[in-house]
Amino acid sequence: xxxxxxxxxxDQEIPFTPGQSVMQxxxxxxxxxxxxxxxxxxxxxxxxxxxxxxINGRPATSCTTPAAHGMEVESNTPEILDxxxxxxxxxLVEGNHFCPSCEKSGFCKLQALGYELGVMTPRFNLMYxxxxxxxxxxxxxxxxxxxxxxxxxxxxxxxVDGKFVFALSGRGIKKHLVVNAxxxxxxxxxxxxxxxxxxxxxxxxxxxxxxxxxxPYGERHFDDAPIxxxxxxxxxVMPGQGGRS
Amino acid sequence: xxxSDAINVVLKRHGNDGTRLMQILRETQEALGWLSPATLTxxxxxxxxxxxxxxxxxxxxxxxxxxxxxxxxxxxxxxxTDRMLGNMDLMQAMCEKLWLEPGRVSADxxxxxxxxxxxxxxxxxxxxxxxxxxxxxxxxxxxxxxxxLIHNQTPIEKWPVEWFVIEDNIRRADILLTNAMxxxxxxxxxFARGAADEVETSFSERSWHESMQASDIGASATLxxxxxxxxxxxxxxxxxxxLKWEACxxxxxxxxxxxCNADEGEPGTFKDRVLLTRQPDLILEGMTVAAYIIGASxxxxxxRGEYRYLLEPLNAVLAKRRQLGLLGENILGREGFNFDIEVxxxxxxxxxxxxxxxxxxxxxxxxxxxxxPPYPVTNGFxxxxxxxxxxxxxxxxxxxxxxxxxxxxxxxxxxSTGTKILSVSGDCERPGIYEYPFGVTVRQVxxxxxxxxxxxxxxxxxxxxxxxxxxxxRRIAFGDVPTAGAFMIFGQQRDIFEVVRNFVHxxxxxxxxxxxxxxxxxxxxxxxxxxxxxxxxTRTDIDEIFHLNRLLQTTAxxxxxxxxxxxxxxxxxxxxxxxxxxxxxxxxxxxxxLDAALSQARQMTGRDDAGAHLETHSEIAQ
Numbered sequence: 001x002x003x004x005x006x007x008x009x010x011d012q013e014i015p016f017t018p019g020q021s022v023m024q025x026x027x028x029x030x031x032x033x034x035x036x037x038x039x040x041x042x043x044x045x046x047x048x049x050x051x052x053x054x055i056n057g058r059p060a061t062s063c064t065t066p067a068a069h070g071m072e073v074e075s076n077t078p079e080i081l082d083x084x085x086x087x088x089x090x091x092l093v094e095g096n097h098f099c100p101s102c103e104k105s106g107f108c109k110l111q112a113l114g115y116e117l118g119v120m121t122p123r124f125n126l127m128y129x130x131x132x133x134x135x136x137x138x139x140x141x142x143x144x145x146x147x148x149x150x151x152x153x154x155x156x157x158x159x160v161d162g163k164f165v166f167a168l169s170g171r172g173i174k175k176h177l178v179v180n181a182x183x184x185x186x187x188x189x190x191x192x193x194x195x196x197x198x199x200x201x202x203x204x205x206x207x208x209x210x211x212x213x214x215x216p217y218g219e220r221h222f223d224d225a226p227i228x229x230x231x232x233x234x235x236x237v238m239p240g241q242g243g244r245s
Numbered sequence: 246x247x248x249s250d251a252i253n254v255v256l257k258r259h260g261n262d263g264t265r266l267m268q269i270l271r272e273t274q275e276a277l278g279w280l281s282p283a284t285l286t287x288x289x290x291x292x293x294x295x296x297x298x299x300x301x302x303x304x305x306x307x308x309x310x311x312x313x314x315x316x317x318x319x320x321x322x323x324x325x326t327d328r329m330l331g332n333m334d335l336m337q338a339m340c341e342k343l344w345l346e347p348g349r350v351s352a353d354x355x356x357x358x359x360x361x362x363x364x365x366x367x368x369x370x371x372x373x374x375x376x377x378x379x380x381x382x383x384x385x386x387x388x389x390x391x392x393x394l395i396h397n398q399t400p401i402e403k404w405p406v407e408w409f410v411i412e413d414n415i416r417r418a419d420i421l422l423t424n425a426m427x428x429x430x431x432x433x434x435x436f437a438r439g440a441a442d443e444v445e446t447s448f449s450e451r452s453w454h455e456s457m458q459a460s461d462i463g464a465s466a467t468l469x470x471x472x473x474x475x476x477x478x479x480x481x482x483x484x485x486x487x488l489k490w491e492a493c494x495x496x497x498x499x500x501x502x503x504x505c506n507a508d509e510g511e512p513g514t515f516k517d518r519v520l521l522t523r524q525p526d527l528i529l530e531g532m533t534v535a536a537y538i539i540g541a542s543x544x545x546x547x548x549r550g551e552y553r554y555l556l557e558p559l560n561a562v563l564a565k566r567r568q569l570g571l572l573g574e575n576i577l578g579r580e581g582f583n584f585d586i587e588v589x590x591x592x593x594x595x596x597x598x599x600x601x602x603x604x605x606x607x608x609x610x611x612x613x614x615x616x617x618p619p620y621p622v623t624n625g626f627x628x629x630x631x632x633x634x635x636x637x638x639x640x641x642x643x644x645x646x647x648x649x650x651x652x653x654x655x656x657x658x659x660x661s662t663g664t665k666i667l668s669v670s671g672d673c674e675r676p677g678i679y680e681y682p683f684g685v686t687v688r689q690v691x692x693x694x695x696x697x698x699x700x701x702x703x704x705x706x707x708x709x710x711x712x713x714x715x716x717x718x719r720r721i722a723f724g725d726v727p728t729a730g731a732f733m734i735f736g737q738q739r740d741i742f743e744v745v746r747n748f749v750h751x752x753x754x755x756x757x758x759x760x761x762x763x764x765x766x767x768x769x770x771x772x773x774x775x776x777x778x779x780x781x782x783t784r785t786d787i788d789e790i791f792h793l794n795r796l797l798q799t800t801a802x803x804x805x806x807x808x809x810x811x812x813x814x815x816x817x818x819x820x821x822x823x824x825x826x827x828x829x830x831x832x833x834x835x836x837x838x839l840d841a842a843l844s845q846a847r848q849m850t851g852r853d854d855a856g857a858h859l860e861t862h863s864e865i866a867q
Contacts, residue, residue, distance in 0.1 A: 045616065046616060046760075046802070047759050047760050047761070047802070048760075048761050049760050049761050049762055049800045049801075049802070050761075052799070052800045059799040059800060064616050083795075083796050083799065083800060086792070086793075086796050087761050087762060087796070087800070090761055090762065090765035090766065090769070091761060091765070093765070094764075094765045124769055124772075125772065125836050125837065127768070149758070149764075164295030164297050164298065165297070166297065167295075167297035167298055167300060167301040168301055168304075168611070169300050169301050169303070169304030169305070170304050170305070170758070171304070171305050171306075171307075171594070171611075171756070171757055171758050172753065172754065172755070172756040172757065172758040172764060172767070172768070173753065173756070173758065173764055173765065173767075173768045174758070175758035175764065178297060178300055178301070178304070179297065180295055180296050180297035181296070182282045182283060182285070182286045182296065183282075184282075
């Protein structure tokens with residue numbers, strides 16, 4: 001009885017299959033909800049909080065909340081958009097994000113969401129953390145300055161590659177990515193450019209060497225249209241399945 | 246002994262079990278002084294975990310160090326109550342005598358001095374931890390002696406024993422703290438509830454099936470008493486204990502667990518420390534009753550790392566209870582009732598007081614709160630149904646199991662039954678432990694502890710509520726002023742802004758960092774409050790505090806983030822002048838201080854004359 005499985009998202013009726021999250025159902029229906037730590041191939045964990053919506057008046061992360069019939073979900077409201085903008089501003093001041101010199105510019109989801117949501121200023125004081133880059137690996141550069149701690153590389157390396165190359169250490173504002181080596185160097189892990197973990201970074205941390213700025217301005221991924229129109233890229237791999245578990 | 250041998254001894258003691266990583270890391274650190282990269286590699290190989298996961302856990306907790314921090318690690322408790330007793334001056338004096346800066350290790354690698362979150366000694370501060378052993382009542386005299394002992398490299402075991410004496414300071418005792426029930430009493434009475442209606446038969450004559458049924462009757466009858474008592478959790482959230490236990494009992498699972506939350510990290514709270522010292526049997530008995538009711542065979546006491554000194558005494562009580570047949574197999578001769586308890590030591594992370602973070606920590610992981618639902622009662626430790634309750638809740642439950650729900654209801658009020666233990670500290674003559682029936686007014690507590698000219702009371706710690714003089718007739722109760730136990734008193738002479746600043750720094754230090762709003766927001770709040778403290782605050786900054794509060798309350802992952810703005814909100818409402826007198830009249834002043842940025846240049850050139858400074862704000866104002 002699939003016709004009874006619907007909820008309302010900003011005045012639009014969204015069908016879902018049982019087991020889908022609000023996010024998955026929305027994306028399947030072609031409605032974009034901003035997100036950074038969500039990825040269609042991985043189990044959601046809800047840390048970036050960008051996908052926060054109001055469900056029946058209560059705030060919740062849409063990536064971790066199962067869809068239920070008759071829910072009333074608010075997403076595209078001034079109040080929620082303001083919160084998302086502030087969250088992006090927090091991520092922008094927490095790390096060292098300098099788009100003009102970043103190889104990922106034009107392909108970066110953080111940057112694309114900044115444009116999408118109209119982030120015009122950093123609002124807060126930049127924190128300028130000291131985060132040395134790791135250029136030890138022959139094929140991959142790690143620029144931790146841009147890390148937004150979404151844990152996608154960790155999930156990919158753990159769940160797909162079975163290598164545990166990445167993990168988090170530290171706590172609070174000092175939380176940071178570490179690699180699986182006593183030396184702390186990527187070169188001393190079994191990481192490979194072909195790993196799934198090398199493909200999932202939404203920002204410019206994990207970069208292939210000898211290949212930067214290859215696409216001219218105007219032709220880059222998010223140059224053509226805002227990220228919200230790229231909704232097809234974020235649709236669940238198989239509708240109704242909650243990713244890997 | 247070689248390092249690798251020391252590590253192997255620890256690994257063997259814990260059966261190379263990765264879920265015991267916290268204990269493995271602590272014991273290794275106690276043996277080797279710190280957790281070097283090679284040590285982490287060896288531990289990872291020993292427990293067969295990826296090294297990255299071991300490093301991940303080691304890096305989360307304040308009390309694990311992956312860098313050498315000296316043979317003597319001195320940590321000053323930095324609760325506001327320690328500050329009011331002058332801890333900052335004392336720490337500064339200590340650093341000067343040791344020729345080092347706070348947070349740095351001495352050049353010879355011998356000693357380091359730093360601050361740590363409240364160590365739960367607020368009634369006997371200023372308090373410190375030296376190599377994680379608690380010392381209270383710090384004075385200049387003690388500092389002089391201590392510096393001498395450190396310079397002479399005297400082992401801590403040979404330091405004056407009176408330094409390590411922790412006082413209980415029980416000022417008012419009620420049903421919990423006066424308890425004199427012999428160990429095992431609550432269990433015997435609980436079992437008897439099952440047998441009461443039956444024909445007298447000895448256990449040996451009963452078939453297994455019959456005895457199980459009898460056990461079920463006793464368990465369900467005791468659960469009924471717990472429910473009848475209307476006992477609510479004492480850790481702060483106030484969930485009805487009977488319902489929690491029933492839900493756990495009914496949840497499907499391979500096995501079940503009972504966890505006692507003794508991670509008493511809320512600054513200003515120290516009642517669990519005293520309960521664990523004075524009534525350990527009552528607490529452990531409460532856990533065993535819970536195990537009987539829900540059908541658990543394993544329990545943990547999650548003891549905060551700051552209370553490391555309680556580990557051996559608690560283990561001794563556990564050993565005694567095993568001897569008495571109150572733990573272990575066939576408890577008190579009841580066939581099939583097997584339950585044992587183990588003390589698990591935390592390592593300096595406030596967020597582990599949140600029950601799902603606590604469970605993560607028990608499993609050897611970072612103390613990050615889980616996504617909920619599912620809740621621990623269905624998916625807790627190792628994904629099995631788990632009851633997590635506060636120390637005081639288990640102690641109360643043991644009393645109820647022995648004396649019944651109706652008896653318990655005769656204390657306190659209709660909706661807040663029983664008693665509550667308060668940890669009283671700050672500006673009063675008799676700080677310490679006060680057990681009251683629920684419903685006591687704030688004013689009565691203030692009178693009995695000898696507080697005069699009280700300006701404000703912070704109830705339930707930084708995440709709780711700040712009461713002003715007009716509110717002292719309010720009552721300690723779930724429906725009025727709920728509390729996990731902290732009761733910090735601030736006299737008229739105190740600057741409430743400094744109180745708040747201390748709390749805001751605390752949350753920034755203790756955020757686990759999982760979600761964006763709390764990880765970044767708590768630091769932004771800290772920066773804003775510091776900006777106001779530096780005299781550069783404006784109305785815009787106050788507006789920003791409200792803006793951040795709305796974000797944290799609605800989007801943070803757990804209670805830490807939800808309540809991180811509470812100290813600011815309550816005091817902005819009730820003690821506005823504490824902020825106003827610091828604010829600039831301007832609408833906006835940047836936090837970036839150009840003159841301060843020149844300090845390095847001044848230091849390098851050895852200049853500090855007027856020409857080496859920019860115009861100051863006060864000059865402009867003139």
